[in-house]
Amino acid sequence: MDTDGYLNRAKHSTMDAERNCMKKSERSGAFDHIFATTVKEQIGKAGYGDWRTISAPDAVSLGYGFPYPESLPEDDLIEATETVLTDEDEQVLQYGGGSYTEQLETFLADRAHSRGIDCGTSNVLVTNGGTRAIDTICRAFLEPGDSMFVEGPTFMGAISVFRNHGVELTSIGVDADGLDIDALAETLRLREQQGRDSPKLLYTIPTFQNPTGVSLSMDRRKRLLELAEEYDFVIIEDDAYGDLRYTEHDLPPLKALDDTGRVVHIGTFSKTIAPGVRTGWIIATEEILAVLRKLSAGGTNTFTRSLVAHYCTSGKLAANIDAIRRAYGERKDRMQQSLETHMPPTAEWTEPTGGFFVWVTLPAQIDTEEMLVDAAENGVTYLPGSMFFPEDTGNNSLRLSFSYVSPDEIDRGIAALGQTVREWT
Template sequence: GAVRAFKNVGARVVSIPVDAGGTDVAALERELARLHDEGVQPKLIYVISNFQNPSGISTSFERRKRIVELAQSYGTLILEDDAYFDLRYGGDQIPPIYTLDQSGSTLYLGTFSKIMGAGMRLGWVVAEPEIIGKLSVLKIDGGTNVFGSYVAAEWIPEHLEEHISQLRAIYAHRRDLMLAALEQHMPAGTSWTRPEGGFFIWVTFPEGVDTVRMLPQARERGVEFLPGQTCYMDDQGHNSMRLSYSFASDERIEPGIKIVAEIVRGELLELGLPAA
C-alpha cells in the first residue's frame, strides 16, 4: 500500500494520528507549522478519507474542510485516496475532499479493484488539467491493463451498480459477524473500531501485547491478520492489528476471532495481566 510505496521512493514521511473523527487536524496543523519553521515544504497531504486502511474510520466533514484550509495555507497538495467510497453500509455519505477544494490543489484517486474485482488493477485520478498533464508525462512504464480496460468498459454500464449493491450486503453482513465475534471472545481491555464501510477493523490490545509475535501462532492455526506495526512509518502499533472481513467466509469468521482471542489471552498471561 501507500506505506510501502512511500518507503520505496525514499520519501520523508511525517505520520499524522487518526482518531474516532478521522485525520487529527490539530496534529496535522502542528506538523505543518513545524515543517514550515524548519524551512521544509511538504509535497502533499495523503488522506484515505473514507473507511481508512487500516482503521476503517472516515474523516468527518468538518475535518475535511479543515484539511483543505491547511493545505491552502501551507501551499501543499492533497492526495485523496478514496478506494472505498462506494462501500458504505451505514451512516451518511460525506462529500469527498476534492469537492470541497475550490483551489484545484486536491488529486482524487479511485479504483475498480475494490468494487469490480481484486485482480482488476484499474484506477483513475481526477485533478486539474495541468496536474494530469504532468502525471501523464511520468507514466512511461506501459503498465496500463489494456485488456482489463476494455473488459471494464463493456461490463460497467449494465452491471456495476447491481454488483456494488451485492457487495455492500455481503460485506456488511461479514462486518457484523466479526464485530459480534469480537464482542463475544475478546478479553477485557481490548478495543476495536466499528466501521460504517470498507474492509477493515482495527483492534487494539493492552500495552505489552505484541501482535508481530502473535502472527506465527495464528498462522499455524489457519488465521491471518496484519500486525499494526506494519501500518506505521515509525515504531508504533505493536499492540494493534488490522482485521479484514472482505475475503473471510461467513462460517470462518467467528472461529477465527476465537483463535485470535485465545492467543491474546496467552500473551496477557505471560505478561502477568488479566486475561478474562
C-alpha cells in the same frame, strides 16, 4: 501444521533479505554501484507485497483485503470479452484502443460528478490500478529529501511506494473521526516555526480508511483543505473504499469540497470489480493530469479497460456494488459481534461503517508480530500493526479484514484471536 517456520520466515524476511543481499553483492550479477541512490537505500528492506508471505494453511485468513471469491464476476467478464471483441473488431487491441476504451473516462467523469466532484473527461486519467496511480503522482511531485505526511497507521503498500522516492515520511495520528487534524495543524505550525519545509504531499484515505476503517468527519475534511491551502501542499485522496458503505450516511469525497485543485483523487475497481483487472483512475486538474499523462509510460491496458467500460456502462457495476455492500455489511456486523463475544476487555477496536477493515489495539506489552505465530497455530492470521506505520511503532495493534472469508469463518477466526490474546495478556 508447520506455521511456525513459515511465519518466522515472514517475520524475519527483512533481516534475511539484507543478509542475502550482502552475500550476493560479492557475486556476478549485482550492480549496486550503478543503482540510483534512493534504490540503493531500499535494497534488502521490506517492499510492496512482502506481507503476502503471511499465511498458514489451516488458519482463517483475516489478514488480506481480498474481495470474497463469490463477488468476482467471472461470467460477466467472459460476456464482456465476447461483446467488446465482437463489436469492436481490432481497435480494442490496438495502441490507443477503441470506443469502449474511451467510454471509461466518460463513465468515471459522470460518476464523479454525481458524487459532487466538478469534473469532465479531461480531468480523468485511467491507470493500471490504484497503487500505480499513487506512484505516478509521487513521480510528478517528489524528489529525494522531500517531505510528505501520511496517516499513522496507513496503507502499507503506499508506504513502500513512498520510500522508493527517497522522501522523509511523517505520520499523523488517526482517531475515530479519521486523521487528527489538531495534531496535523500543530505539526505544521511547529515545522514552520523551526524553519522546516511544509510537506509537498499529504496522503490520506479519508473514507473507510485502510487499515482502521474510520472516516474523516465533515468538519475535519474542511479543515484539512484549509490547512493544505495555508501550508501549500497537495493532498492525495485515496478513495479505494468510498463505494463500500454499509449505512445510509454518506460523506462527500475531499475532491468534492476542493475548489483550489489541490486534491488529487484516486479510485480503483479492485474492490468493486476485481483486483486482477488492475484498473484505477485519477481525478485532478488538467494541468496536473498533463504531467501525469507524460509519466504514464506506455499507457493502460486497452483490452481490460474496454471490458471494464462495458461492465460499467451496462449497469453491472451498480448492481454489483449493491450486492457486495449487503454482503460486506453482514460480514462487518458479524466481526463486530464476534469481537464483543470473544475479545478480552483490555482489547479495543474500531467500529467502521464501510470498507474492509477493523483495527484492534491490545495492551501495550503485546507485540502482535510475535503473537502471530501463536495466533496461526490457534487458527487465525492477521497483519501486525507495525506494518502500517512509517515509524517503528504500532507493535500492539493489528489489522483484521472481514472482506475475504465467510461470516462463519469470521466467527472462528475471531474466537481463535480472542483465545490468543487472552493467552498473551
